[in-house]
Amino acid sequence: MASLADSLRARGDEDLTALLRMRPDLATPPPADTSVLATRAGVRSSVARACEDLDSFALSTLEALVLLDADSAPVPLDAVAEMLGSGVTPQRTRRAVEELRRRALVWGEDAELAVVPTAREALPAFPAGLGRPADDLTPDAADAALAELDEQERDLVSKLAGSRPIGRTKDAGRGITADEAATPVQRLLAKGLLLRRDTETVELPRQLAFAVRGADPMGPVEPEEPLLDLVAHDQATVDSTAAGEVLELLRHLESMLHLWSEDPPDVLRSGGIGVRDIRRAAKELDVDEARVSLLVELAVAANLLAATDGGEPRWTLTYGADTWLASGPEQRWAPLAKSWVELPRLPGLIGARDEKDRLLGPLSEELRRPLAPRDRHRILGLLDELPGGHGVRAADDAAAVLAWRAPRRGGRLRDDLVRWTLREATALGVVALGALSSAGRAVLFDDASTAAQVLTSALPEPLDHVLVQADLTVVAPGRLEPDLAADMNLVADVESAGSATVYRVGESSVRRALDAGRSADELHALFRDRSRTPIPQGLTYLIDDVARRHGRLRAGTASAFLRCDDSVLLAEVLASPGIGELELRRIAPTVLVSPLPLVEVLDGLRAAGFAPAAEGPDGQILDLRSDGHRVRGRARTTQQAALPTPPGEEQLAELIAQLRSGDRAGSVRRGSAMSPERGRPSAEATLRLLRDAAAQQRSVWLGFVNSNGVSSQVVVQPVSVGGGVLQGVDRGSGEPGRFPLHRITSVAVVED
Structure with missing residues (x-):
């Protein structure tokens, strides 16, 4: 029967193009002719890589061919179908064999099917769980x-x-x-x-x-993909649910950044972040440690956190984090989601242990997996195939389908990858209710700005009002306008969050607002203008009481000074227990000074029960809240593809043309009388031979290296030779061409 090279040579250009698109490693470097392509297609590593893209039934079909020894002698299609078992029809087997043919793993007609010899090495040691045959057992x-x-x-x-x-x-x-x-x-x-x-x-x-x-020699065989158990939702419901998850994620990430802006966590010697810092952040944010770990990975991936240099490096906010914090929710979310989709790491491994029984933490190097982006696209691509609003009922159902489609991908973490990806996608709002959200679909297939626009339409309209309750809680029944949200975070503490946020107004939160420069009248106006419910007297009394005591003591720098019109109050300060650590001394009846920084003086006085306010040079309230530490973000590096990049359409066309040209050049008979000496021909011999061929109108066979360093063979009808260039017509394509003489490696006259 014909060889694989003959089979490939007989294929059309479209079939060869499809082969190189499915198996891009065959095109690197470009093969000189079809024989080289066939040899490369039978290399064990290439066959193993091609098997990774086969579905479960195609792999079973390939195993059946190997069990029938099709790598040593051709076998008929009917024998393959019989080996696959009683539940498999010849028609289904034929479709699987055709898929293997397209990938150049099998060739030949249905009556004589052959498989590449290295397929036996690329498959498991015991195909279909079958051992060796016994010699004398019929x-x-x-x-x-x-x-x-x-x-x-x-x-x-x-x-x-x-x-x-x-x-x-x-x-x-x-x-x-x-x-x-x-x-x-x-x-x-x-x-x-x-x-x-x-x-x-x-x-x-x-x-x-x-x-x-018995009737199933290979045991259970799955000829068709498992059916997904779907749950139907309205797409608007999916999008609104996803938008709620987005707002919750952004709130948690913002809180974590503010927390670490004041007290950045240390960088571990291994490059990660400590368990103690994760636990502290989880307690402050009132979330679990897995949530914080995901937030950390997202923040670093989106260049919001970076490690400082120096002897004691810390994970510090970047300057870009300030821009991110000042942006709207859709502008915050889009780069986060994009960074996650292309993240070459597996956050799902956090909390597991490595082969040395060491705990894997956030940002550790052991989480790096170059193929993670490819796997995420494949998993989310399954959801994209479903009708709008339809989702999977359970992650295990999706894992079963993806395992059938590519059983050799993912390794031992194959099914875990599906569960982790869907869980993380749900936390990011890319997936909701088991279905792909509209914004998530835009993240997969569009740019970040388009994804942000799609999310905007799903987010609830920002509210310009709150509901003040009699128990001094303030309810925000939805997303607040940015200015109102900033005011509420200043004057109240978040007590619970979700679709509605509940704030608690207390003495410390009111004092925080006064410390930031707000007056009592401004706070009264804030609640009066923004509340849709009556203002309780308790809130009014609270604001007035805190404001009456606030700022009676004025602190400045001497390094720091403390002044008060009431000398009795200053005497009370000096007599208060623990104040001695502030090293205060009286320099006037109404003025005390301290060598300590102003912030320490204020903190010490507040700890002693006083309510001082910071004063600026103009006598106005001074806001001493720290802007936090910042560091320049790391330059983003483009991740190199872990697998060969499929060649483009133009490159594929050139490769096919080169293959055809190499086949034609290999099929002609080359003369010897006018051929140059063995090895690379001298310039004089090449020039003389080409000029004689042009004069006699005889074709020549050229070994040629193009500008990219790729060697090929071509049969040319010389037209003229001069200026260091051969001009002629390619006998295969009929196209004129120019061939610099210094790139010709061998030449011979074609015998007619």
Whole structure:
């Protein structure tokens, strides 16, 4: 029968283009002709890579071909269908074989199917869980032997006829006769129904496994993809639910950035972040540690956090974080979601242990997985195939479908990857209710600005009002306008958050607003103008009471000074226990000074029960809230593709043209009388031969290296030779071409 090279040579340009698109490694470097392409297609590493893209049934079909020894002699399609089992039709087998043909793993007509020899090495050691065949055991003899086995022997044979035909035993020693055999293993060995691999290992012969399996020689085979159990929702419901998750994520990330702006966590020696810092942040944000770990990975990926240089590096906010914090929710979310989709790391591994039993923490190097972006696209792409608003009921259902589509991808974490990805996508609002949100779809297939626009339409309209309650809580029934949200975060503390946020107004929160420069009248006006409910007297009294005491003591720098019109109050300060640490001394009846920084003086006075206010040079309230530490963000680096990048359409067309040209050049007969000496021809010999060929109108065979360093062969009809260039017509394509003489590696006249 024809070889793989002959089969590929007979294909059309479209089929060869599809092959190079499915197996891009075959195109690097560009093959000189179809023979080179066929050789490369049979390389073990390339075959193993091609098998990663096969679905479960295509892999089973390839295993059936190997079990039938199609790598040494062709086999008919009917035999393959019979090997696959009673539940598989020849038509379904033919479709799978056609898929293997397109990938150049199988070739030949249905009556003579051949498989690349290295397929046996790329497949598992025991295809379909079947062992080696025994030399002298026929199918009829295997059936008869199986019927004569006792219960113990049959149980052992049935177990080995499952997914693995190998068994470990202490009864595999040599020299035991049938009369001496006492155990089921020894009796089966004596009957020749088990193969001895070594003194502790036995193997079930393939013929006996066939006898156990009956009409399904390869065991359970899944010819079709499992069905997904779907849940139907309105797309608007999915989008609104996703928008709620987005707002919650952004609130948590903003709180974490503010927390670490004041007290950045240390960078571990391994490059990650400590468990103690994660736990502290989780307690402050009132979330679990897994949530904080994901936030940390997102913040670093989006360049909001970066490690400082120096002897004691810390994870510090970048200058870009300030821009992010000042942006609207859609502008905050889009770069986060984009960074997550392309993140070459697996946050889902956080909390697991490595091979040395060390705990894997956020930002540790062990989380790096270059193929993670590809897997996320594949998992989310499954949801994109579903009708709008439809989602998967359980992550395990999606894992089963993806496992059928590509059983050799993902390794031991294959199913975990699906669960982790869907959980993280839900936290980001890319997925909601098991379905892909409209904004999530835009993240996958559009740029960040488009994704932000799509999310904007799903976010609830920002509210310009709150509801003040009698118990001094303030309810925000939805997302607040940015200015109102900033005011509420200043004058009140968040008590609970969700679709509605509940704030608590207390003495400390009112004082915080006064410390920031707000007056009592401004706070009264804020609640009066923004509340849709009556203002309770308790809130009015609270604001007035705190404001009356606030600022009676004035602190400045001497390093710091403290002044008050009431000298009795200053005397009370000096007599207060613990104030001695502030090193205050009186320099006037109404003025005290301290060598300590102003912030420490204020904190010490407040700890002692006083309510001082910071004063600026103009006598106005001074806002001493820290802007936090900042560091320049790291320059983003483009991740190199872990797999060969598929060539573009123009490049594919050039490759096919080169293949055809190489085939034509290889098929012509080259003369020897006018050929240059062996090795690279001299410039004089090349020039003389080409000029003679042009004068005699004879074609020449050229070995040629193009400007990219790729060698090829081509048959050319010379037209003229001069200026260091051969001008001629490609006999294969009929197109004129220019061939610099210094790039010609070999030349010969074509015999007619």
